[in-house]
Amino acid sequence: MAVDSLEKTAVSPTTPPAPVVRKVKRRKRGVSGWVVLALLAGVGLLMLFPFWIAVINAFKPAPDYIANGPVSVPTELDFSALVDFWGGVDFNRKLLNSVVISGSVALIAVALSLLSAFAIGIGRIRGRVWILALFMLAFTIPQEALVYPLFVLTRDLGLYDTMTGVVIILAVLQSAFGTYMLSSVLGTFPPEVLEAARLDGASRFQVLRLVVLPLTRPTMAVLMTFFFIWTWNDFFLPLVLLPSADNQTVSVALGALSGQYTSDPTALAAASLAGILPALVFFILFQRTLMRGVNLGAVK
Amino acid sequence: MSSSNTATHTVAPRRARQGTSERRSGYWWYILPGAVGFLAVVAVPFGMNLWYSLTSFRGVGDPVFIGLENYQRLLGDPLFWASFRHSVAFIVAMAILPTAIGVVVAAVLFNFISPKFGSKVASFLRATYYLPQILPIAVAGVLWKWMYQPQYGIINTTLRDLGLGGLAQNWLGDSDLAIYAVMNVLVWLQIGYTVVVFMAGLSRVDPALYEAAELDGATWWQQFRTITLNQLRPEIAVVLITTSVAALKVFAPIFVLTRGGPGTSTIVPAYFSFSNFFTTTKVGYGAAVASVLALMISVVAVALLRYQTRNSEGFEDGRG
Numbered sequence: 288m289a290v291d292s293l294e295k296t297a298v299s300p301t302t303p304p305a306p307v308v309r310k311v312k313r314r315k316r317g318v319s320g321w322v323v324l325a326l327l328a329g330v331g332l333l334m335l336f337p338f339w340i341a342v343i344n345a346f347k348p349a350p351d352y353i354a355n356g357p358v359s360v361p362t363e364l365d366f367s368a369l370v371d372f373w374g375g376v377d378f379n380r381k382l383l384n385s386v387v388i389s390g391s392v393a394l395i396a397v398a399l400s401l402l403s404a405f406a407i408g409i410g411r412i413r414g415r416v417w418i419l420a421l422f423m424l425a426f427t428i429p430q431e432a433l434v435y436p437l438f439v440l441t442r443d444l445g446l447y448d449t450m451t452g453v454v455i456i457l458a459v460l461q462s463a464f465g466t467y468m469l470s471s472v473l474g475t476f477p478p479e480v481l482e483a484a485r486l487d488g489a490s491r492f493q494v495l496r497l498v499v500l501p502l503t504r505p506t507m508a509v510l511m512t513f514f515f516i517w518t519w520n521d522f523f524l525p526l527v528l529l530p531s532a533d534n535q536t537v538s539v540a541l542g543a544l545s546g547q548y549t550s551d552p553t554a555l556a557a558a559s560l561a562g563i564l565p566a567l568v569f570f571i572l573f574q575r576t577l578m579r580g581v582n583l584g585a586v587k
Numbered sequence: 588m589s590s591s592n593t594a595t596h597t598v599a600p601r602r603a604r605q606g607t608s609e610r611r612s613g614y615w616w617y618i619l620p621g622a623v624g625f626l627a628v629v630a631v632p633f634g635m636n637l638w639y640s641l642t643s644f645r646g647v648g649d650p651v652f653i654g655l656e657n658y659q660r661l662l663g664d665p666l667f668w669a670s671f672r673h674s675v676a677f678i679v680a681m682a683i684l685p686t687a688i689g690v691v692v693a694a695v696l697f698n699f700i701s702p703k704f705g706s707k708v709a710s711f712l713r714a715t716y717y718l719p720q721i722l723p724i725a726v727a728g729v730l731w732k733w734m735y736q737p738q739y740g741i742i743n744t745t746l747r748d749l750g751l752g753g754l755a756q757n758w759l760g761d762s763d764l765a766i767y768a769v770m771n772v773l774v775w776l777q778i779g780y781t782v783v784v785f786m787a788g789l790s791r792v793d794p795a796l797y798e799a800a801e802l803d804g805a806t807w808w809q810q811f812r813t814i815t816l817n818q819l820r821p822e823i824a825v826v827l828i829t830t831s832v833a834a835l836k837v838f839a840p841i842f843v844l845t846r847g848g849p850g851t852s853t854i855v856p857a858y859f860s861f862s863n864f865f866t867t868t869k870v871g872y873g874a875a876v877a878s879v880l881a882l883m884i885s886v887v888a889v890a891l892l893r894y895q896t897r898n899s900e901g902f903e904d905g906r907g
Contacts, residue, residue, distance in 0.1 A: 429835070431880060437632050555732065
């Protein structure tokens with residue numbers, strides 16, 4: 288139910304979704320049908336093409352590339368470019384950093400969102416409209432307008448160049464969005480359920496833990512997935528606040544690659560592939576969640 | 588809960604008031620962590636940024652108050668204007684083009700391909716368009732930088748193989764071309780998002796509308812113009828606004844692909860303030876740029892908010 292209403296509010300601001308019972312009536316395909324299909328498939332191939340050539344060239348020996356160019360399929364599999372890149376930037380370390388940071392941010396941000404949304408959506412505290420407007424400000428504001436003070440503050444607090452600092456900052460920023468999202472879901476929470484819990488003598492915290500939490504779990508799963516992936520992809524704040532190589536995330540490590548990798552024609556393909564792989568894993572793991580919640584904002 | 592238990596014994600109107608006010612006050616505790624976080628991570632830093640923008644501050648020592656001088660200087664700075672001009676280009680690349688392409692592609696997939704070839708074919712094509720969306724922008728940047736590479740990059744080698752070597756360019760290194768090269772990457776990134784949103788939107792349109800139009804002998808194009816565009820109006824508006832906000836904030840693709848160059852030919856406000864902060868350490872000036880950017884984005888975001896409140900419920904993310 289929770290996910291349903293999340294989808295509804297996100298997708299259709301005006302009309303409730305009409306029951307989609309489309310009859311699969313196959314009209315005559317005709318020549319025009321095939322032409323259009325070929326055209327769209329062509330566009331699809333263009334979209335996928337960069338992925339394809341990154342994959343084939345990541346395993347291509349450099350002399351092969353120089354002789355036959357990037358389009359040809361490699362005659363033999365050569366892992367050296369990938370191995371060089373992996374070892375050269377200590378990619379295992381970056382993966383670990385990204386997993387730790389994204390995982391912590393997702394957990395903390397969802398917890399913060401739930402607490403705030405509980406007060407706003409269920410508690411209907413006074414001034415909630417203004418509080419929500421402020422939270423909305425938090426995720427629309429460009430991070431450039433926060434970054435220098437955050438740099439100064441984390442430095443003074445000893446949190447500069449620590450994962451803790453980045454986790455706290457990103458968790459708060461993302462929970463602003465989560466609060467916004469969850470508040471409206473909780474705002475439509477069936478009042479009779481809450482009333483029943485109260486009559487049974489449940490405290491506020493018990494209502495949160497035993498009634499609200501289980502019923503909103505699907506929504507929170509969507510939010511957590513998004514927080515994880517947003518954090519994984521995040522670039523600006525981790526770039527500024529985690530300068531040392533030991534703390535870098537995957538995104539920043541790739542984005543900040545210097546000239547050393549541009550002389551060798553297959554090195555950047557290997558680097559791209561290393562960046563694509565985890566993203567692809569998430570896509571396969573979370574595909575349904577992603578497509579369901581895409582309206583949450585894949586604009587990043 | 589004690590309050591509601593005792594309240595049931597008192598008179599009705601008093602019960603309601605007493606019950607709610609006491610019940611509500613206890614909920615304040617739950618917003619405390621979020622509020623403290625907001626203060627520490629958003630409110631205070633934003634205030635500090637505004638203060639820096641009124642000062643001359645080189646990152647070390649104390650900021651010296653100089654009033655609105657930074658803002659005055661901004662208005663006369665060609666770089667500032669160039670960065671916002673480039674923002675317009677990125678609104679075209681991230682908002683306008685993907686929306687236009689996305690709406691057509693979504694409609695063709697939904698109303699043409701799906702009935703003729705089955706919904707599996709349509710979903711498969713949708714997934715291929717969506718794939719670039721899953722990449723961290725930094726990774727997309729590295730990938731395209733490699734393809735744009737002038738000597739061995741795939742674009743130039745292919746052109747040469749086709750005998751079109753004359754068209755080969757230093758795509759990211761030519762100050763006239765670089766911005767188009769970056770725009771191209773962003774269109775590639777964004778199309779999947781718009782296609783998916785618009786297809787979701789189309790799934791709530793009553794199929795009877797199309798059936799009626801079909802009976803009246805309307806062509807596909809007429810149906811697209813009269814039904815699809817009208818029915819998708821809410822999605823189109825929301826997508827245009829959120830992607831415009833993202834375009835105004837664009838940073839990572841610029842950082843990875845061109846670092847604002849060559850020269851200043853692809854500089855954007857976000858990168859301009861970043862380089863003032865951390866490269867030239869003109870912190871006060873950078874803070875002023877960031878404040879102006881924040882103001883502009885707020886204007887667009889308020890437009891979004893008004894649009895959404897007009898449409899009662901429903902909201903979208905406005906993040907970049």
